[in-house]
Amino acid sequence: MTISTTGSTTIAPCLWFDDDLEDAARFYTGIFPNSSIGHLTRYNAAGPGEPGRVMAGEFTLDGLTFRGINGGPAEFGFSEAISFSIACRDQSEVDYYWDALVDGGQESVCGWLKDRFGVSWQIVPTRLYELVSDPDPARARAATEAMLRMRRIVVAELEAAADAAAG
Template sequence: MQRITPCLWFDDQAEDAAKFYVSVFKNSRMGPITRYGGAGANVSGRPKGSVMTVTFHIEGQEFVALNGGPLFKFSEAISLMVKCRSQHEIDEMWAKLSEGGQEGPCGWLKDQYGLSWQIVVPAWDEMLRDANPEKSERVMAAILQMSKPDMQQVQHAYDGR
């Protein structure tokens, strides 16, 4: 049993969003769908029998998408970080997740549902913590200048090229 499961609040797009996320990531699957009964429908204002929650898994991580109505919206205060191993993977994740959404700075984007994502390379953490402050500063400056991450550009900055 996974102890912590992120719950993503949507107005009424939980099922569509879950299907979208499952389509983006290779190691993913849909889970059970629960529907509003009378009591939940009365409290939430959602129609009885409509989708309440959708469970889905991405890369072994369980998520729940909730149709809770228009009360809450996503913000940049929370994002999901995708660690990519290659430029091809960066390009693929960036294209799929930003389609219909909004590209941002430094590897950040919002998907079509307004959820924020960070597309990153794990090696960048090590580069940013390098004992040589000139190297880490060049890496940070390179990352701050890009929208979609460019592995080669960051590596050149790290190497001083």
């Protein structure tokens, strides 16, 4: 059997929120460029939720569509097993996304954080990939070791560590 994937098939992450999908969609679309809230489906008299409350919906973050549901208490809470990675072109972009997403959330290590809704994010400068893949093993190791000591990734510190190892 062959399944055609041209035209109408789409894949989108779907996130399970307790009861704050609308707040999350507003939070995320306020951070990312080219973002918007699509439809929000609300409960009606048929239930099972309170009429007028958001049941499900869609939002777009910089061109990527997400779906969400208000599924009730987090029987299936978010974990680091699924995260969203943002490849940043420079330190100012790292700082922007880090500060915006960690607001009300929690810092982790190596460029990871959890936002106020419990969703995990990786805020990664593209320079990190270059440095940890450096053809000089000493530079790559030094950059990796520096990254492992960081919460927010700081490009200048990665570069300084790599340069010191080469010296």
